[in-house]
Amino acid sequence: MMQKIKAALGQWMTGRHGADELSLMLLITGLVLSVLGSALRFGVLNLLGLAAYVFSMYRMLSRNVEKRYAENAKFLGLRQTVTTSVRQFFNRLKNARKYKYFKCPECRTLIRLPRKVGEVTVTCGKCHHAFKQKA
Numbered sequence: 328m329m330q331k332i333k334a335a336l337g338q339w340m341t342g343r344h345g346a347d348e349l350s351l352m353l354l355i356t357g358l359v360l361s362v363l364g365s366a367l368r369f370g371v372l373n374l375l376g377l378a379a380y381v382f383s384m385y386r387m388l389s390r391n392v393e394k395r396y397a398e399n400a401k402f403l404g405l406r407q408t409v410t411t412s413v414r415q416f417f418n419r420l421k422n423a424r425k426y427k428y429f430k431c432p433e434c435r436t437l438i439r440l441p442r443k444v445g446e447v448t449v450t451c452g453k454c455h456h457a458f459k460q461k462a
């Protein structure tokens with residue numbers, strides 16, 4: 328019986344996008360919003376949570392795999408940018424006494440120099456632009 332249900336479900340899901348990171352994120356967001364909405368008795372949050380569920384289901388069952396794949400790739404890129412920024416922010420906070428942080432004037436890459444080195448010529452590791460910098 329379970330085998331049959333599994334097989335039928337597998338067949339039904341054939342050609343559909345299925346679960347990915349974005350859908351999972353939407354499910355979690357929907358859950359959090361629903362719980363918050365109920366706890367705070369704030370109906371709008373419940374509605375937003377439901378919308379997140381529905382969108383997540385829509386994406387998983389979608390047959391436009393290419394478009395869903397592109398959406399997920401965009402989401403992963405954005406998540407990467409956010410994680411990197413947050414990590415850099417806390418690193419800067421932790422090392423603020425030891426290092427001076429600044430951006431490369433050419434490519435905006437974050438660079439650090441040990442404090443009290445005076446003025447030095449810095450070569451950007453990413454774009455190889457050389458410039459003078461005080462630290």
Ligand SMILES: [Zn+2]
Pocket residue numbers: 431432433434435436451452453454455456
């Ligand atoms: Zn650079």
